Amino acid sequence: MGTLGLNIFLHLxxxxxxxxxxxxxxxxxFIRSRSIQTEQPGETIKDRILRGADGLQAGKPFNAKVAPLVRVHSECFTGEVTWSARCDCGDQLQEAARIIHREPVPHGVIIYLRQEGRGIGLEQKLKAYNLQDLGFDTVEANEILGFPADAREYGAAVEILHDLGLAGENGIRLLTNNPEKLRAIGGSGTGIIIREVVSIASLTESSLRKKHSSEVYSYLRTKSVKMGYIL
Ligand SMILES: Nc1nc2c(ncn2[C@@H]2O[C@H](COP(=O)(O)OP(=O)(O)OP(=O)(O)O)[C@@H](O)[C@H]2O)c(=O)[nH]1
Known part of the structure; x- marks a missing residue:
């Protein structure tokens, strides 16, 4: 589909x-699924058309030396859909698209992982929000509920990067401030080479404009002090 004046392609x-x-x-x-063309057992031509296998052209070769930009982003209903002032997730998602779009030749991907609330799910995250109302920070709230500070894993993202042909020696540029994400995606055995880590703005103008931006600051402070984020 067309957006932001260029083609984006949505893979599910x-x-x-x-x-x-x-x-x-x-x-x-340039970036397309490698496996999508593979014939599935018993599928008809109609099935292939419906799942996008027949209409999709393979990714064009990309000759520039610069590695593609990759954002691995975890779902945040509160930040992305209900404009919560408690986190910067919605801003980061938009900022990732902007950064990729601003490249001289846009070449990148946002992998959107369905691990809401750092992996604890929306219901538990809303309980964590209620605990935050009492003054607990995001890490304490998770722990009171019996979860680790961060329950996510990135195996699916690594597999998707392989399928998109981004495990090659050209490597990727990863948009993150999260050291754990960096380790999980670029660590040994994943086959993914991270050429550069690109910091993703945590406080964009719109988050600064948010009415209760002190909430965003305390969220970021906890990330930095307790979770080792590079902010
Ligand atoms: N448990 C919990 N999760 C939250 C809270 N606020 C945001 N989140 C979740 O935090 C996650 C943020 O993930 P990402 O956007 O991938 O980014 P990140 O791990 O902060 O790291 P960066 O790559 O540096 O942005 C999402 O799953 C959000 O739903 C909160 O108060 N409690």
Missing amino acids: YRDQRDQKEHLAITFGD
Whole structure:
């Protein structure tokens, strides 16, 4: 589909382990699924058309030396849909799209993982919000509920990067401030080479304008002090 004046292509992946649907939004004409063309047992031509296999052209070769930009983003209903002033997730999602779009030749992907609330799910995250109303920070709230500070894992993102052909020696530029994400995606055995880590603005103008921006500051402070984020 067209957006921001260029082509983006939406890939939907289903994790066979837990049936979660993850998304990969690719910008430009270069990054496409490798497996989508593979014929599935018993499928008809109509099935192939419906799942986008027949209409999709393979990604064009990208000759520039610069590695593609990759944002691995975890779902945040409160920040992305209900404009919560308590986190910067919605701003970061938009900022990732802007950064990729601003490249001289847009070449990148946003992998949108369905691990809401750092992996604890929306219901538990809303309980964590209620605890935050009492003055607990995000880490304490998770722990009171019996969860680790961050319950996410990135195996699905690594598999998606392989399927998109981004495990090659050209490497990727990863948009993050999260050291754990960096380790999980670029660590040994993943096959993903991270050429550069690009900091993703945590406080964009719009988050600064948010009425209760002190809430965003305390969220970021906890990330930095307790979770080692580079902010
Ligand atoms: N448990 C919990 N999760 C939250 C809270 N606020 C935001 N989140 C979740 O935090 C996650 C943020 O993930 P990402 O956007 O991938 O970014 P990140 O891990 O902060 O790291 P960066 O790559 O540096 O942005 C999402 O899953 C949000 O739903 C909160 O108060 N409690």
